[in-house]
Amino acid sequence: MSTTDILTRMETDAAENGYYLCPDKELLDDLIDGLSTNEERYGYGSCPCRVAVGSKTYDGDIICPCEYRDADVDEFGMCFCALFVSKEMMDDPSRMSSIPERRPPEVQKAAMEYDGAMEESKIPMHQLKDDIISVKDRKNSIPVWRCEVCGYLCAREYPPPICPICKAKAERFQQFSFG
Amino acid sequence: MNCMKNVPGKNCGHHVAIYTLSTCGWCKKLKRLLKALDIEYEYVDVDLLPKSEKEKIMKEAGKHNPRESFPTLVVDHGKEVIVGFKKDRIREVLL
Numbered sequence: 001m002s003t004t005d006i007l008t009r010m011e012t013d014a015a016e017n018g019y020y021l022c023p024d025k026e027l028l029d030d031l032i033d034g035l036s037t038n039e040e041r042y043g044y045g046s047c048p049c050r051v052a053v054g055s056k057t058y059d060g061d062i063i064c065p066c067e068y069r070d071a072d073v074d075e076f077g078m079c080f081c082a083l084f085v086s087k088e089m090m091d092d093p094s095r096m097s098s099i100p101e102r103r104p105p106e107v108q109k110a111a112m113e114y115d116g117a118m119e120e121s122k123i124p125m126h127q128l129k130d131d132i133i134s135v136k137d138r139k140n141s142i143p144v145w146r147c148e149v150c151g152y153l154c155a156r157e158y159p160p161p162i163c164p165i166c167k168a169k170a171e172r173f174q175q176f177s178f179g
Numbered sequence: 180m181n182c183m184k185n186v187p188g189k190n191c192g193h194h195v196a197i198y199t200l201s202t203c204g205w206c207k208k209l210k211r212l213l214k215a216l217d218i219e220y221e222y223v224d225v226d227l228l229p230k231s232e233k234e235k236i237m238k239e240a241g242k243h244n245p246r247e248s249f250p251t252l253v254v255d256h257g258k259e260v261i262v263g264f265k266k267d268r269i270r271e272v273l274l
């Protein structure tokens with residue numbers, strides 16, 4: 001996929017989710033180039049600022065937009081790479097700077113072990129796969145939010161800035177509980 | 180480490196090593212800043228290494244930054260470690 005196509009895709013994704021693309025033009029270009037390189041190298045757009053191992057199972061959580069984006073934009077006003085930023089950050093880009101890594105270390109470690117194992121055939125793959133699934137299952141006390149306008153549901157720490165389906169504002173979301 | 184590449188600079192009061200990815204935006208910013216400040220440094224783009232070396236270097240980087248995130252800047256073999264692109268801190272420590 002060309003860099004123009006990737007940029008368009010990310011622009012659309014940002015608009016749908018109430019985010020903005022990086023206001024620092026040089027950084028934005030570098031990130032889009034990085035995504036394009038990764039897409040060519042691994043067959044999918046793995047996060048340009050994280051180490052990938054080339055397996056969709058192990059890199060799945062860091063395929064852009066990654067699983068950590070929403071929580072990072074909520075907390076820091078931008079994702080780890082700064083490709084996606086909040087409205088507030090867009091209005092005052094001087095606040096932009098590196099944020100801490102949210103990807104759990106045990107997830108990255110399992111991926112790196114898989115990478116090493118592939119090289120030396122040390123560990124059977126199904127065994128590693130079970131490991132990573134249990135690691136991922138552990139972080140499961142995230143609240144669920146419901147868009148009062150269209151019924152869209154999402155699990156994240158705070159409601160999204162806008163509903164990706166009907167564009168209702170964050171205020172229209174209510175915390176949802178089952179049963 | 181032998182896979183480190185050297186970038187010469189006039190300011191070489193400290194030994195500066197950075198762990199980077201060739202695709203990462205903050206890493207590129209860091210390289211540009213060091214260049215602009217004319218600081219001598221060595222770097223390794225971890226994503227471009229063969230698998231066996233990658234694992235070794237990740238472990239080495241992990242000693243300085245347990246989260247193994249990029250970029251990681253190591254001053255004087257570990258006297259100071261700066262994780263991420265932190266302009267002001269870099270100037271403070273290196274100039």
Ligand code: SF4
Pocket residue numbers: 031046047048049062063064065066067068069079080081082083084
């Ligand atoms: S940190 Fe940002 S650029 Fe990187 S994968 Fe996540 S959303 Fe994409």
